Amino acid sequence: MxxxxxxxxxxxxxxxxxxxxxxxxxxxxxxxxxxxxxxxxxxxxxxxxxxxxxxxxxxxxxxxxxxxxxxxxxxxxxxxxxxxxxxxxxxxxxxxxxxxxxxxxxxxxxxxxxxxxxxxxxxxxxxxxxxxxxxxxxxxxxxxxxxxxxxxxxxxxxxxxxxxxxxxxxxxxxxxxxxxxxxxxxxxxxxxxxxxxxxxxxxxxxxxxxxxxxxxxxxxxxxxxxxxxxxxxxxxxxxxxxxxxxxxxxxxxxxxxLVLDALTLDQSMDKVSYQHELDHLQGRLYRLTRDERFRDHSLVLVFEGNDAAGKGGSIRRITQALDARSYRVVPVAAPTEEERAKPWLWRFWRNVPGKGGITVFDRSWYGRVLVERVEGFAQEPDWMRAYYEINDFEHQLIDNGAIVVKFWLAISKEEQLARFKLREETGFKRFKITDEDWRNRDKWDQYRLAVSDMVDRTSTSKAPWTLVEANNKYFARIKVLRTVCEAIEKRLED
Amino acid sequence: MxxxxxxxxxxxxxxxxxxxxxxxxxxxxxxxxxxxxxxxxxxxxxxxxxxxxxxxxxxxxxxxxxxxxxxxxxxxxxxxxxxxxxxxxxxxxxxxxxxxxxxxxxxxxxxxxxxxxxxxxxxxxxxxxxxxxxxxxxxxxxxxxxxxxxxxxxxxxxxxxxxxxxxxxxxxxxxxxxxxxxxxxxxxxxxxxxxxxxxxxxxxxxxxxxxxxxxxxxxxxxxxxxxxxxxxxxxxxxxxxxxxxxxxxxxxxxxxxLVLDALTLDQSMDKVSYQHELDHLQGRLYRLTRDERFRDHSLVLVFEGNDAAGKGGSIRRITQALDARSYRVVPVAAPTEEERAKPWLWRFWRNVPGKGGITVFDRSWYGRVLVERVEGFAQEPDWMRAYYEINDFEHQLIDNGAIVVKFWLAISKEEQLARFKLREETGFKRFKITDEDWRNRDKWDQYRLAVSDMVDRTSTSKAPWTLVEANNKYFARIKVLRTVCEAIEKRLED
Missing domain, CATH: 3.40.50.300 (P-loop containing nucleotide triphosphate hydrolases)
Incomplete structure (x- = not known):
C-alpha cells in the first residue's frame, strides 16, 4: 500500500x-x-x-x-x-x-x-x-x-x-x-x-x-x-x-x-555461490514444510512477472524441495467456459489449499489487473474493483492460517529480447515463445503502469509483494527461495 | 422488522x-x-x-x-x-x-x-x-x-x-x-x-x-x-x-x-381512570428520570402520527412530569436553507441529547420516509436509503446509552374528520388546522403504505415503534406514558 x-x-x-x-x-x-x-x-x-x-x-x-x-x-x-x-x-x-x-x-x-x-x-x-x-x-x-x-x-x-x-x-x-x-x-x-x-x-x-x-x-x-x-x-x-x-x-x-523503476535489475551471483545457497535453502524449506507447526498453516505462492522472466525455473527450484503429495502447481491460463459462468475469483477459490497444503500459482488472480486490464478483457470498473476483491480474498486466506507470498519477477526490456531470441534459436525451448509474447512486449509500458498500480493496491504487510530483480536467474531463484523460507519462519514463530 | x-x-x-x-x-x-x-x-x-x-x-x-x-x-x-x-x-x-x-x-x-x-x-x-x-x-x-x-x-x-x-x-x-x-x-x-x-x-x-x-x-x-x-x-x-x-x-x-390495519383504533378509557393513571405514571416518569442510573443514559422520544391524532397533547403529558432544565422539545418542520445544504440527518444529529438529557421530537427524521416520500420532496433512491440511514443513526444513539422510543399515533379517517371540524369551529384551536392538513388527508392511503413500510423497516428490538390506538385521547396518552416508563425501566435494569 x-x-x-x-x-x-x-x-x-x-x-x-x-x-x-x-x-x-x-x-x-x-x-x-x-x-x-x-x-x-x-x-x-x-x-x-x-x-x-x-x-x-x-x-x-x-x-x-x-x-x-x-x-x-x-x-x-x-x-x-x-x-x-x-x-x-x-x-x-x-x-x-x-x-x-x-x-x-x-x-x-x-x-x-x-x-x-x-x-x-x-x-x-x-x-x-x-x-x-x-x-x-x-x-x-x-x-x-x-x-x-x-x-x-x-x-x-x-x-x-x-x-x-x-x-x-x-x-x-x-x-x-x-x-x-x-x-x-x-x-x-x-x-x-x-x-x-x-x-x-x-x-x-x-x-x-x-x-x-x-x-x-x-x-x-x-x-x-x-x-x-x-x-x-x-x-x-x-x-x-x-x-x-x-x-x-x-x-x-x-x-x-513508478515502483518498478526503483529496482536494480542487474544483480550478480556466480554459479558456485548459487549452488551452495540453493542446497542450503532447499533443505531449509523442506524442514519448514515438515515442521509440526506448519500443519496449522498452508502456503500460497503466487508467481507473476514479465514473459521469460524465469517463473517456471523458480517454481521448479521450490517444488524440488517439497514432498510431491503436499503441493500442487496450478498453471493459470484464460478461464474456461465453466469458469467464465461464475464470479471471476471462483476458479481460484477452488484451488485454495487446506491446512498443511501448498499451492503454487504460476500466474494467478492478478491476471485480472494485468493482462485483463491491459488487453481490455475486463471492463475498467471490473478490474478496478478487483483490487479490493483480491485483498479481501487473500486476507480471508491469511485469517485462516495461510502464508501468502507473492512474487513479481522483473527483467529489463533488453534482457527479455535476448531471452526471446535464445528461445527461438533453441529447439527444445521454442514452444515457450509465441506471438503473444511478442505482442505483450509491445505493451511494455502499459504493463509497467499496471504492475505499479497492482503493487500499490495489493501489497499489504500480511501479503506483501516481493519484487525480484531477475536479469540474473541465479540471483532471482535464491531471492525467491529465501523469501519463501523467511515468510514461513516468521509466521510459524508468530 | x-x-x-x-x-x-x-x-x-x-x-x-x-x-x-x-x-x-x-x-x-x-x-x-x-x-x-x-x-x-x-x-x-x-x-x-x-x-x-x-x-x-x-x-x-x-x-x-x-x-x-x-x-x-x-x-x-x-x-x-x-x-x-x-x-x-x-x-x-x-x-x-x-x-x-x-x-x-x-x-x-x-x-x-x-x-x-x-x-x-x-x-x-x-x-x-x-x-x-x-x-x-x-x-x-x-x-x-x-x-x-x-x-x-x-x-x-x-x-x-x-x-x-x-x-x-x-x-x-x-x-x-x-x-x-x-x-x-x-x-x-x-x-x-x-x-x-x-x-x-x-x-x-x-x-x-x-x-x-x-x-x-x-x-x-x-x-x-x-x-x-x-x-x-x-x-x-x-x-x-x-x-x-x-x-x-x-x-x-x-x-x-398492512400493519396499521391490525389495530383496533377505538379503545376505551374513562376520565376517572385516566386521571388516576396519569397521576401515577407521571410520578413514575419523574422518579425514573431522576434515578441515578439515568445519568448514563439519555431519552429520545419520537412522535409521529396522523394529523390531529393528539401528538401535542401526549407530549405535554410527558413534559409536565419532567424538570424543565432536563428536556427539550424539538418541533420539526421543513428544513431551513442552512439545513438543506448539509446531509439530511445533520439537523437531527445537532439535537442529540447528551447523557442525562431528554429530547422530544414532535415529528422527526421520519419525515424523510413519510411526507418527503409521499409528496415527492425526496427522490425515491434517497428516501429508500433513508431507512438504512435512520437505523444506523438510532443504533448509534442506543450504543451510546440513549433510550429511543418511537410513537405512531393512529386515528381513523372518520375520527380525523370530526377533529378537523371541531378545530375549525373552536376559535382558539383554529390555528391548528390548515389547508395542508386537508391535502394530507386526501393522501390517506399513500400515508398508510408509507407508515407500514416505515414500521417494517425501522422497528427493531432496541428501537421499536409503538403504534398507539388514538381515537380515544385518554387511552392514547396513557399508553404513551406507560410505554416511555417501561422502556426506561427496562434499560436501567439492563
Whole structure:
C-alpha cells in the first residue's frame, strides 16, 4: 500500500516555482466554481505519520485558497459535550455545507486507529468501527459529498531523520512534540493498523490517496493537484461508480516515477555461490514444510512477472524441495467456459489449499489487473474493483492460517529480447515463445503502469509483494527461495 | 422488522388454487428465459425460524420449477475439507452459474448467527463477519448475480404451536427434531441477532424479504411471486441502484394487509381512570428520570402520527412530569436553507441529547420516509436509503446509552374528520388546522403504505415503534406514558 510512497519522489525547486502560479489560479477558480455551481460539499481528511508534512502542506494549500470558502477542523481528544454523545457526533457537526471545502485534521479514523494502536480495543472492535465509518462515508457520498482522504507517508527511518532535523533547527523545533516521539515508537503498529483500515475503506466514493511526505515540493504539488482534479471531475458531472469499492487512481505520480523503476535489475551471483545457497535453502524449506507447526498453516505462492522472466525455473527450484503429495502447481491460463459462468475469483477459490497444503500459482488472480486490464478483457470498473476483491480474498486466506507470498519477477526490456531470441534459436525451448509474447512486449509500458498500480493496491504487510530483480536467474531463484523460507519462519514463530 | 409478518396474513384455498397454474407456468417460462438470455446467476438464501415452513415451501417451489435448472444446497456443520479452509470457501464452491438458480438452505449467515446465539463469539466478532458478508455480497452483485434472501418468520407462540401440531401428527412428526426444540428455547436470541444481522445487511443489491410463515398458501405465493418479480425485473434490464443500501420493497403483501390495519383504533378509557393513571405514571416518569442510573443514559422520544391524532397533547403529558432544565422539545418542520445544504440527518444529529438529557421530537427524521416520500420532496433512491440511514443513526444513539422510543399515533379517517371540524369551529384551536392538513388527508392511503413500510423497516428490538390506538385521547396518552416508563425501566435494569 505504501510502496510507491517510499521510493523517493522529488520535484526540484525550479519546476515547483514554475508550476505554482498556474496551480494557485486554478485552485481559486475552482473554489468559486464550487461556490457558484456545486450542490455538494468537499470533505478532505488529513492523516499520516508525524513529520510527513501534513501541517505544512495543508497550511500552504489553505494559503492558496480563499479562506472564506474553506473551513479547517482539528480533532484531538473529544471534549465533555462530545463525550456525552455518540462518537460520530462531533464529526457530523463539523460537516461542510454544499459549495464549501471542509478539511478535517485527524478525523473519525483517528479514534479507532489509535484505540487499536494503544491496545484499548481489539481488531474485531476496530473492524466494527470501520464498518460504522464505511456506512457513514457511504451516506455522505450518496448525499453527494466529495470525500478525499490523504495519508501522508514516511518510512520509519525517514520519520526519525525528519523529526531530528526539525528538532535541531531552533526555527522548527517547536513543531516536534513529545507525542511525535511517542508516535515514532509506535511507528510499526500505526503503520500496520492504518494499512488495515485503509484496505477496508478504500472505496471509489471515498478513496485514500497515499502521498510521499519526504519532499515538500512533491508533496505540495501532489496534494494540490489531487484536490484540483477530483473537484474538477465532479464539477464536470463525473460521478464515481457508485458501489464500486476500489478507488480509481486519482492521479499518476507527478514525477512519473513508478515502483518498478526503483529496482536494480542487474544483480550478480556466480554459479558456485548459487549452488551452495540453493542446497542450503532447499533443505531449509523442506524442514519448514515438515515442521509440526506448519500443519496449522498452508502456503500460497503466487508467481507473476514479465514473459521469460524465469517463473517456471523458480517454481521448479521450490517444488524440488517439497514432498510431491503436499503441493500442487496450478498453471493459470484464460478461464474456461465453466469458469467464465461464475464470479471471476471462483476458479481460484477452488484451488485454495487446506491446512498443511501448498499451492503454487504460476500466474494467478492478478491476471485480472494485468493482462485483463491491459488487453481490455475486463471492463475498467471490473478490474478496478478487483483490487479490493483480491485483498479481501487473500486476507480471508491469511485469517485462516495461510502464508501468502507473492512474487513479481522483473527483467529489463533488453534482457527479455535476448531471452526471446535464445528461445527461438533453441529447439527444445521454442514452444515457450509465441506471438503473444511478442505482442505483450509491445505493451511494455502499459504493463509497467499496471504492475505499479497492482503493487500499490495489493501489497499489504500480511501479503506483501516481493519484487525480484531477475536479469540474473541465479540471483532471482535464491531471492525467491529465501523469501519463501523467511515468510514461513516468521509466521510459524508468530 | 418483523411487524408485518406477525399480523396474520392468509390466502384462502380457493384463491390459492386459482393462482397456482398461472404462477407455475410463469415460473417455468422464467427459468427458460433465464437459461437462454441471462448472463447472471440467481442466488436464493433460505433462512428463518424452525416450523415457519421453509422446507415445505422450497420443496413446493422446487417442484414447480424445472429441477435441471435449479440446484439446492443445504449447509449444516462444515466437513473436514471445509474446516481446513476459510469459512466462506464452501459457499464459494457452491455458487450457481450464469442462467441458473442456486438455492442455499442455511448459508454464510448461519455460521456467525448461531455462533453469536450460542455465545461462542461476541457482537464485535459477529459484526466483523457481517462486514465480510457485506463485501462478499457486493462482489456477487457487482459481478451481476441476483441475490434474494428470505427470512421465514413466526412469532414465538406460533412457533411453539406449530411444532406441537407437527409433532402430534404421525405423518409430520419426523419433521420436528431435537434441534428444532433447542432452537425454540433460543427463540429470543435468534430473533435478536437475526434482526441485527438483517438490519446491517439489508442492501438494495441483496435485500431481505421477511415472509409470514404461518399460513402455507400465503407463504408459498409470496415466495414464488417474489422470485418471479425479482428475476423478471432483472431480465428486463432493471439494475438495482448500486450502492444504495436499503432494499426496495420487492412486493407489497399479496393479501394487501398492512400493519396499521391490525389495530383496533377505538379503545376505551374513562376520565376517572385516566386521571388516576396519569397521576401515577407521571410520578413514575419523574422518579425514573431522576434515578441515578439515568445519568448514563439519555431519552429520545419520537412522535409521529396522523394529523390531529393528539401528538401535542401526549407530549405535554410527558413534559409536565419532567424538570424543565432536563428536556427539550424539538418541533420539526421543513428544513431551513442552512439545513438543506448539509446531509439530511445533520439537523437531527445537532439535537442529540447528551447523557442525562431528554429530547422530544414532535415529528422527526421520519419525515424523510413519510411526507418527503409521499409528496415527492425526496427522490425515491434517497428516501429508500433513508431507512438504512435512520437505523444506523438510532443504533448509534442506543450504543451510546440513549433510550429511543418511537410513537405512531393512529386515528381513523372518520375520527380525523370530526377533529378537523371541531378545530375549525373552536376559535382558539383554529390555528391548528390548515389547508395542508386537508391535502394530507386526501393522501390517506399513500400515508398508510408509507407508515407500514416505515414500521417494517425501522422497528427493531432496541428501537421499536409503538403504534398507539388514538381515537380515544385518554387511552392514547396513557399508553404513551406507560410505554416511555417501561422502556426506561427496562434499560436501567439492563
Amino acid at each position: 505504501f510502496e510507491s510512497a517510499e521510493i523517493g519522489h522529488r520535484i526540484d525547486k525550479d519546476s515547483f516555482r514554475e508550476q505554482v502560479p498556474k496551480l494557485r489560479e486554478a485552485l481559486l477558480d475552482l473554489q468559486y466554481d464550487l461556490k457558484e455551481k456545486a450542490d455538494f460539499p468537499v470533505l478532505i481528511l488529513i492523516h499520516g505519520f508525524d513529520g510527513a508534512g501534513r501541517g505544512e502542506t495543508m497550511n500552504l494549500i489553505n494559503e492558496w485558497l480563499d479562506p472564506r470558502l474553506i473551513r479547517t477542523e482539528a480533532f484531538s481528544t473529544p471534549n465533555d459535550e462530545a463525550r456525552a454523545r455518540p462518537w460520530m457526533w462531533r464529526y457530523w457537526n463539523a460537516l461542510p455545507e454544499n459549495g464549501r471545502i471542509g478539511m478535517f485534521f485527524g478525523s473519525y479514523y483517528s479514534d479507532p486507529l489509535f484505540a487499536r494502536v494503544y491496545d484499548e480495543i481489539d481488531t474485531d472492535a476496530l473492524d466494527r468501527k470501520l464498518f460504522d465509518i464505511l456506512r457513514f462515508e457511504r451516506m455522505l457520498t450518496q448525499d453527494g459529498a466529495l470525500v478525499i482522504k490523504f495519508w501522508f507517508h514516511l518510512s520509519r527511518e525517514k520519520q526519525k531523520k525528519r523529526l531530528k532535523t526539525l528538532e535541531k533547527d531552533p526555527a522548527t523545533s517547536w513543531r516536534v512534540t513529545e507525542t511525535d516521539w511517542r508516535h515514532y515508537d509506535l511507528y510499526n503498529p500505526i503503520r500496520k493498523y492504518a494499512e488495515h483500515a485503509m484496505r477496508l475503506t478504500n472505496t471509489a466514493d471515498a478513496p485514500w490517496v497515499v502521498v510521499d511526505g519526504e519532499d515538500a515540493n512533491y508533496r505540495n504539488l501532489t496534494v494540490a493537484n489531487t484536490i484540483l482534479n477530483a473537484v474538477r471531475n465532479r464539477l464536470s458531472g463525473a460521478k464515481p461508480q457508485a458501489g464500486n469499492i476500489d478507488a480509481p487512481p486519482l492521479l499518476a505520480p507527478i514525477d512519473d516515477k | 418483523f411487524e408485518s409478518a406477525e399480523i396474520g396474513h392468509r390466502i384462502d384455498k380457493d384463491s390459492f388454487r386459482e393462482q397456482v397454474p398461472k404462477l407455475r407456468e410463469a415460473l417455468l417460462d422464467l427459468q427458460y428465459d433465464l437459461k437462454e438470455k441471462a448472463d447472471f446467476p440467481v442466488l436464493i438464501l433460505i433462512h428463518g425460524f424452525d416450523g415457519a415452513g421453509r422446507g415445505e415451501t422450497m420443496n413446493l417451489i422446487n417442484e414447480w420449477l424445472d429441477p435441471r435448472l435449479i440446484r439446492t444446497e443445504a449447509f449444516s456443520t462444515p466437513n473436514d475439507e471445509a474446516r481446513a479452509r476459510p469459512w466462506m470457501w464452501r459457499y464459494w464452491n457452491a455458487l450457481p452459474e450464469n442462467g441458473r438458480i442456486g438455492m442455499f438452505f442455511g448459508s454464510y449467515y448461519s455460521d456467525p448467527l448461531f455462533a453469536r446465539v450460542y455465545d461462542e463469539i461476541d457482537t464485535d466478532a459477529l459484526d466483523r463477519k457481517l462486514f465480510d458478508i457485506l463485501r462478499f455480497e457486493r462482489m456477487l452483485t457487482q459481478d451481476g448475480a441476483l441475490v434474494i434472501k428470505f427470512w421465514f418468520h413466526l412469532s414465538r407462540e406460533k412457533q411453539k404451536k406449530r411444532l406441537k401440531t407437527l409433532e402430534k401428527d404421525p405423518a409430520t412428526s419426523w419433521r420436528v427434531t431435537e434441534t428444532d426444540w433447542r432452537h425454540y428455547d433460543l427463540y429470543n436470541p435468534i430473533r435478536k441477532y437475526a434482526e441485527h444481522a438483517m438490519r446491517l445487511t439489508n442492501t438494495a443489491d441483496a435485500p431481505w424479504v421477511v415472509v409470514d410463515g404461518e399460513d402455507a398458501n400465503y407463504r408459498n405465493l409470496t415466495v414464488a411471486n417474489t422470485i418471479l418479480n425479482a428475476v423478471r425485473n432483472r431480465l428486463s434490464g432493471a439494475k438495482p441502484q448500486a450502492g444504495n443500501i436499503d432494499a426496495p420493497p420487492l412486493l407489497a403483501p399479496i393479501d394487501d394487509k
